[in-house]
Amino acid sequence: MNIMPIMWDKMKRKVRINKVAIFTLITIILVLIVGCTLALNYFGKESVRLKMKGYSSKVIDKIIKDEEITKYALNNKKDNLLIELINVDEFKFSNLDKYKSYKKDNKDVTSKDLVYLVNNDYTEYDYSPNLIEFINSKYYLKTRLDRYLAYQEDHQDLEVKEIIKRVNSNIDYDFYTNVEKTDTSYGYQMICNKHYNIGTYVPSNIVSVASTYLKPGYGGYLDKEVYAAYIEMYNAAKKENLNILVQSPYRSYNTQSSIYNNYVKKDGKEKADTYSARAGYSEHQTALAIDFATKTTTGLSNSDFGQTKEFKWLQDNAYKYGFILRYPKGEEYITGYMYESWHYRYIGKEAAKIVHDENITYEEYFTYYVLKK
Numbered sequence: 354m355n356i357m358p359i360m361w362d363k364m365k366r367k368v369r370i371n372k373v374a375i376f377t378l379i380t381i382i383l384v385l386i387v388g389c390t391l392a393l394n395y396f397g398k399e400s401v402r403l404k405m406k407g408y409s410s411k412v413i414d415k416i417i418k419d420e421e422i423t424k425y426a427l428n429n430k431k432d433n434l435l436i437e438l439i440n441v442d443e444f445k446f447s448n449l450d451k452y453k454s455y456k457k458d459n460k461d462v463t464s465k466d467l468v469y470l471v472n473n474d475y476t477e478y479d480y481s482p483n484l485i486e487f488i489n490s491k492y493y494l495k496t497r498l499d500r501y502l503a504y505q506e507d508h509q510d511l512e513v514k515e516i517i518k519r520v521n522s523n524i525d526y527d528f529y530t531n532v533e534k535t536d537t538s539y540g541y542q543m544i545c546n547k548h549y550n551i552g553t554y555v556p557s558n559i560v561s562v563a564s565t566y567l568k569p570g571y572g573g574y575l576d577k578e579v580y581a582a583y584i585e586m587y588n589a590a591k592k593e594n595l596n597i598l599v600q601s602p603y604r605s606y607n608t609q610s611s612i613y614n615n616y617v618k619k620d621g622k623e624k625a626d627t628y629s630a631r632a633g634y635s636e637h638q639t640a641l642a643i644d645f646a647t648k649t650t651t652g653l654s655n656s657d658f659g660q661t662k663e664f665k666w667l668q669d670n671a672y673k674y675g676f677i678l679r680y681p682k683g684e685e686y687i688t689g690y691m692y693e694s695w696h697y698r699y700i701g702k703e704a705a706k707i708v709h710d711e712n713i714t715y716e717e718y719f720t721y722y723v724l725k726k
């Protein structure tokens with residue numbers, strides 16, 4: 354009997370079995386590789402790792418938008434302040450430590466206020482609704498915050514709005530104290546009052562007022578542009594049969610000096626200060642201010658000019674020509690002068706419209722819109 358065919362047959366079968374085993378093994382290995390890769394991928398995913406740290410999907414969406422925040426969140430335990438602040442639009446990750454330290458000292462601060470205060474360098478101020486009220490008020494200037502707060506200390510009955518108004522008008526300083534030099538480079542927007550001294554300034558571009566426009570017996574000079582604006586206004590009023598005449602325009606330092614000194618002789622310094630400017634402090638020295646009169650008014654007084662149709666017209670229309678009533682009724686404590694229905698100041702049409710529309714004094718306008726500090 355030939356043994357060969359039987360052995361051949363056995364070998365063939367063995368090979369077949371091995372082939373099956375190898376195939377099975379390879380399949381298992383492949384499945385394991387794919388499985389592990391998928392698992393690694395899944396658990397390696399940042400969002401999954403953040404979820405495992407306890408962050409909500411909503412917060413995770415925000416975190417993974419920023420590489421640095423993601424890195425921070427992954428390498429630290431769940432950060433509750435981060436969760437709170439990441440929803441605030443102005444949140445800055447680079448300020449996180451500052452937010453934390455401010456929050457530690459000011460537990461009541463809201464997320465929005467916290468972000469705002471830190472981002473805008475208010476960390477030296479304790480949080481309070483009062484502080485936020487100042488910051489959110491119109492005409493608020495950060496550079497004056499210390500002065501607002503100091504003034505508030507002594508005037509606790511006043512509203513924040515009123516404190517801002519006063520400090521912006523330098524009313525926390527007595528008149529003729531803390532005096533600064535008028536910056537004449539502001540041109541039509543320059544200020545001259547009891548806190549701004551114009552010195553012996555002489556305007557360069559002045560023209561003589563023609564007799565048509567003058568109250569008989571008076572005369573003088575005005576800045577050229579102011580004069581043109583006044584004539585435009587005069588003509589508009591004339592169409593309604595009104596005569597807005599010039600009684601007192603530009604006054605030099607020396608003229609003002611003798612006027613003031615005469616008043617002091619007559620009424621004493623204290624009283625004179627309420628209606629007349631000391632030399633170097635009069636707006637008339639800018640050549641941008643005019644005292645108006647009509648044909649019939651006899652002097653500068655509210656019971657006279659203040660009762661005229663011309664005055665009424667000016668109240669509604671002066672701003673359209675760039676003029677404002679400079680010393681309004683009720684604002685004596687801000688302007689430092691009694692109500693003067695006849696004294697107007699040229700500041701340009703754009704500025705005059707703001708002063709008119711917002712019903713503010715020039716003191717407030719100047720600090721907020723011109724000086725901006």
Ligand SMILES: [Zn+2]
Pocket residue numbers: 601637642643644695696697
């Ligand atoms: Zn005047």
